[in-house]
Amino acid sequence: MRTWRGATIHELTLHVLRGVLLLAAAGCTQLQVGHKSPLNPPIMNTDSAAVDIFFVRVPYGNPIVEKLWKSVDEQAIPAETRKELYRNGFRVGRIAGPLPPELADLLRLTDAPVTQDTLETIEDPGNADESAPVRRHLQTKPHQRAELLASSVYDELPLLRRDSNGQIVGQTVYRAQGVFAMTLAPKPDATVCIQLVPEVHYGEPRVQPVATEGLVRWEMRRDRIVLNDLTIKMDLAPGDMLLLTCVPDQPGSLGGRFFTAASSGKREQKLIAIRLSQVQNNPSFQGNTVATAPLR
Structure with a gap:
């Protein structure tokens, strides 16, 4: 051989x-790659926090929403801010502890895989069953801006608001859309301060100067009205949720414009739930220890 x-x-x-x-x-x-359940947090970068964002639609005035709010802590928002938000048609609160059964039913929790988004713009894309909730997963660095597109684009939007004296002020803008600018800020106790600033983006995109960190760059963007006096700030621990919707008896309010839609000739009320699912367990999101929370 x-x-x-x-x-x-x-x-x-x-x-x-x-x-x-x-x-x-x-x-x-x-x-x-093992089976991924939406209840299990995905692997995250060492310099980021992870949130799950749920978009839900219900028939306008659905009593289940009012019942749900009995389990929501609206006192987590300072009284003066809460008053301004309510005056302009926004309702905001925090859910800590077990998930209320009404919200669990609305979210229709299943074992479908989590959709992970790498873009900085998050929206409800809509689908054949518009009553079905939509879930998005976002990993974001500290103080990095992400945009939540709350409403569809209105051809014409009378932007009416109530000022601190209760007087109605406003203007009409075209090709307008309700947006929340979201940032996360770390805290020493491993919680996160989430900040949402309501904005109205309008007109057609055009090249505009944007100042960041002492520099000016040019980017394609629409004009915007930033409503700083309606800024929402809330501390969340892993597993906590921030819930947003409109006040149902103010259909023409700013909150109503953000959180209502028409489907098959019927009005719908929208809800956005933002859940802190993971955060690095130190002040700067750095290190090897990660605090996670299963969906309860």
């Missing part, structure tokens, strides 16, 4: 086949 350096051709062939099989096995081990 032919040999090469003392080994037979048959032995050499077996060694080669064994090596190929080992490499294939190693490759399979690296590519294996």
Whole structure:
């Protein structure tokens, strides 16, 4: 039998086949991906926090929404801010502890995989069943801006607001859309301060100067009205939720414009729930320890 350096051709062939099989096995081990449940947090970068954002639609005036708010802590918002938000048609609160059964029903929790978004703009894309909730997962760095598109685009929007004296002021803008600018800020106790600033973006996109960190860059964007006096700030621990919707008896209010829609000729009320799912367990989101929370 032919040999090469003392080994037979048959032995050499077996060694080669064994090596190929080992490499294939190693490759399979690296590519294996286990089943992902939406209740399990995904792997996150060491300098980011993770939030799950739920968009829900219900028939306008649905009593289940009012029942849900009995389990929501609206006192988590300072009284003066809460008054301004309510005056302009926004209702905001925090859910800590077990998930209220009404909200669990609205979210229709299943074992479908989580959709992960890498863009900084998050919206409800709509689908065939518009009553079905939509879930988005976002990992964001500290103080990095992300935009939540709350409403569809209005061809014409009478922007009416109540000022601190209760007087109605406003203007009409075109091609307008309700948006929340969201940022997360770390805190020493491993909680996160979430900030939402309501904005109205309008007109067609055009190149505009944007100042950031002492520099000016040019980017394509629409004009915007920033409603700083309606800024929402709330501290969340992993597992806590921030819930937003409109005040149902103020259909023409700013909150009503953000959180109502028409479907098949019927009015719908929208809710946005933002859940803190993961955060690095130190003040700057840095390090190896991660605080996570299963959905309860």
